[in-house]
Amino acid sequence: MDDARDAEGGAESVVDAVFDAVAAIAPEIRAALPGRRVESGTENASGETVMAGDLYADELLGEAITAVDGVGSFVSEERETAVDAGGSVGDGAYAVAIDPLDGSSNLRSNNAMGTVVGVYDAPLPATGRDLVAAGYVLYGPITTMVIADESGVREEVVESDADGNDAADSGVTRTVVEDDLRLPADPTVYGFGGRVPDWPDDFTAYAREIEDELKLRYGGAMVGDVNQVLTYGGVFAYPALVDAPDGKLRLQFEANPIAYIVERAGGAASDGRIDVLDVEPEGLHDRVPLYVGNEALIERLDAALSD
Numbered sequence: 001m002d003d004a005r006d007a008e009g010g011a012e013s014v015v016d017a018v019f020d021a022v023a024a025i026a027p028e029i030r031a032a033l034p035g036r037r038v039e040s041g042t043e044n045a046s047g048e049t050v051m052a053g054d055l056y057a058d059e060l061l062g063e064a065i066t067a068v069d070g071v072g073s074f075v076s077e078e079r080e081t082a083v084d085a086g087g088s089v090g091d092g093a094y095a096v097a098i099d100p101l102d103g104s105s106n107l108r109s110n111n112a113m114g115t116v117v118g119v120y121d122a123p124l125p126a127t128g129r130d131l132v133a134a135g136y137v138l139y140g141p142i143t144t145m146v147i148a149d150e151s152g153v154r155e156e157v158v159e160s161d162a163d164g165n166d167a168a169d170s171g172v173t174r175t176v177v178e179d180d181l182r183l184p185a186d187p188t189v190y191g192f193g194g195r196v197p198d199w200p201d202d203f204t205a206y207a208r209e210i211e212d213e214l215k216l217r218y219g220g221a222m223v224g225d226v227n228q229v230l231t232y233g234g235v236f237a238y239p240a241l242v243d244a245p246d247g248k249l250r251l252q253f254e255a256n257p258i259a260y261i262v263e264r265a266g267g268a269a270s271d272g273r274i275d276v277l278d279v280e281p282e283g284l285h286d287r288v289p290l291y292v293g294n295e296a297l298i299e300r301l302d303a304a305l306s307d
């Protein structure tokens, strides 16, 4: 991975600095959620209702990420266009795409939510092959962060550093609880988005098979549902729907980062035809069907949808 050495030749890479910034902010986002469970009255570029929590997370993360030396461009689910952060992406600077608050419809019901981050070495929109790292924060009973780069996947617990243990004075302590996160070989859970009547017949047939084999775990936030698959093995899908053939999830800041993480954890990621990471985007907010999980389950999915 390319290192943007600071003036003193410091070892911190741009990627490390991006995830340091995200980790430092995670407790602030979490603490702000109780007061931001209402609709903001605005819609985002995807035409979806934006919650007050979405806007606040986007504001904090946008400020912190664009301030990272070596980040040249910033894209967010909550912003129509890319933010120029200085530095030309692709030759030493990186482009960062985020979903500041994933699953914000879970704010009212107090269920898990997350923040998704993709670090690209190319101007956006880009394919997932241009990712150099990806990760997510999961605001569950515990705040955890999963980070994938070319060396593999790790999981950290992120806690507010009330008693000032953190040497870097970031305000948080980060504890690696798994330094080589891999999908379990034997799948256990599945979670499929959308409404059953809206599923195309070929996906419905696949879902019926999976329902006979695995346990249903669907919480309405991609990050929480994917984290279950990474923990227990299985398959997560937000499928193509009869009236929405591109599904719901956005390629740049949801599908690509999750596909990158799952593939580096030994799994597979498909849009129903090809590897998600090979999907050529047209716009920053393109949607794409997303199927991720154990390789054998995704191979069966691809076969089921190609019949």
Ligand code: AHG
Residues within 6 Å of the ligand: 048, 077, 099, 101, 102, 103, 104, 105, 193, 194, 220, 221, 222, 223, 238, 248
């Ligand atoms: P976001 O809150 O960032 O718009 O993402 C919500 C997404 C994703 O987290 C989840 O998998 C999906 O929406 C759930 O959609 P349904 O409510 O249709 O199940």
Ligand code: MN
Residues within 6 Å of the ligand: 099, 101, 102, 103, 222, 254
């Ligand atoms: Mn989302």
Ligand code: MN
Residues within 6 Å of the ligand: 054, 077, 099, 100, 101, 102, 103, 104
């Ligand atoms: Mn979101």
